[in-house]
Amino acid sequence: MKHKCDKCDKPATVHLTEILGGKKIEKHLCEECAAEEGITIKANVPISQLLEDFVLQAAEETETEPEITCDVCGMNFSEFREHGQLGCPNDYEVFSPMLEKMLAQAHGGANQHVGKVPIHADQTQKKQNAILRLRAELKEMITAEQYERAAVLRDQIKEMEAG
Numbered sequence: 001m002k003h004k005c006d007k008c009d010k011p012a013t014v015h016l017t018e019i020l021g022g023k024k025i026e027k028h029l030c031e032e033c034a035a036e037e038g039i040t041i042k043a044n045v046p047i048s049q050l051l052e053d054f055v056l057q058a059a060e061e062t063e064t065e066p067e068i069t070c071d072v073c074g075m076n077f078s079e080f081r082e083h084g085q086l087g088c089p090n091d092y093e094v095f096s097p098m099l100e101k102m103l104a105q106a107h108g109g110a111n112q113h114v115g116k117v118p119i120h121a122d123q124t125q126k127k128q129n130a131i132l133r134l135r136a137e138l139k140e141m142i143t144a145e146q147y148e149r150a151a152v153l154r155d156q157i158k159e160m161e162a163g
Contacts, residue, residue: 003015003028004028005028005030005033006029007029007030008030010032013030014028014029014030014034014039016029052084068094068095068098070090070094070095071090071094072088072090072091073090073091074087075087077095130160131160134157138154138157
């Protein structure tokens with residue numbers, strides 16, 4: 001469905017959704033009217049460019065921090081900023097303060113992503129956790145040579161995985 005600009009009836013190219021007081025408010029504006037309201041849109045900017053700009057912005061803000069180097073892979077934070085990739089799992093711990101700062105900037109002050117969760121995600125996670133617990137118990141029963149209980153657990157796991 002094509003929308004017209006809420007202000008001038010030209011074809012709308014900027015679509016905004018705001019939630020104020022629990023009410024959803026949609027705005028449809030042409031580029032000119034959006035610019036008048038102070039909304040600037042960068043057209044056709046690849047996601048890689050947005051990520052690179054984000055990392056470079058964070059890099060500029062952390063320039064004054066001392067250089068930290070991972071003792072496992074030898075990567076320093078400057079190399080991460082340059083390439084946009086960490087060198088090993090230990091880097092998450094080593095660079096934690098800087099990474100948390102970057103995440104907080106990306107998420108408007110929070111260092112944790114808060115977004116939509118699929119409807120069945122909670123049930124799926126509970127099911128996966130239950131299967132993991134059963135598998136751990138199954139290993140214990142096999143080690144303890146309690147094969148009858150192990151067979152029951154095996155069947156429970158197969159049943160849960162099937163549906």
